[in-house]
Amino acid sequence: MSHRSRDEWKLYIAGEITDDRQRGLWEDHLYECDLCLEMYTECLEFLSPTLPLPDEADTERMIDQILSRSRSLPILQEAVPIAVQKREDTEGAPDRTEAKKRRKARSPRRTAFTHYAIAAAATFLLMTTGVFGKMTDQFSVVRAEQKKPLSTPVSDHLMEQTFAFFDSLHAQKPKGGHPLEP
Numbered sequence: 001m002s003h004r005s006r007d008e009w010k011l012y013i014a015g016e017i018t019d020d021r022q023r024g025l026w027e028d029h030l031y032e033c034d035l036c037l038e039m040y041t042e043c044l045e046f047l048s049p050t051l052p053l054p055d056e057a058d059t060e061r062m063i064d065q066i067l068s069r070s071r072s073l074p075i076l077q078e079a080v081p082i083a084v085q086k087r088e089d090t091e092g093a094p095d096r097t098e099a100k101k102r103r104k105a106r107s108p109r110r111t112a113f114t115h116y117a118i119a120a121a122a123t124f125l126l127m128t129t130g131v132f133g134k135m136t137d138q139f140s141v142v143r144a145e146q147k148k149p150l151s152t153p154v155s156d157h158l159m160e161q162t163f164a165f166f167d168s169l170h171a172q173k174p175k176g177g178h179p180l181e182p
Helices: 006-014 020-032 035-049 056-072 080-094 094-105 107-129 131-147 154-172
Strands: none
Touching: 006 035, 020 094, 035 107
16 A cells, blocks of 8 residues: 555544545554554644544443443453553552663673672672681581591491301311312
8 A cells, every 4th residue: 555645644634534445444554554653643743733622422422332342242251350460560660660671771791790790799708708618617527527437338247247157167067078179
């Protein structure tokens, strides 16, 4: 679709274009074309003082039409709490949205530098307070405990008893039996 001129958009705003099909095409074009949308908003701002305000009867009729359409729509159970929650979030925290915008505006390099600076400061603080020294002392205590000879393992004790038993059997056997036996 071709772009419309300012005069054509002024006619559209004034309601002088009566063909519904043509109005629909122009509205669709506004959704697609940023240039025409910008021109339309400029014309709307320019003509806003001269445009007639809707009278009370028209406003009530429009509200009734919207409500009748909305009543025919199916109600989603999950949509209501989400909408209420979003409204509460936006009402109570305009500062929060500003903070989010500022946070998003930071560059990744600046964020990484900030994280490194915080890590370096925390490391310096831990080193000066002696936390790392205390940790190394604890490791040396653990190593010393590991080096201490523990009591002999059960498997070694069982092996010694088994060898002693076989030695006692070997000693009790009479000599002179089979020539291959010791």
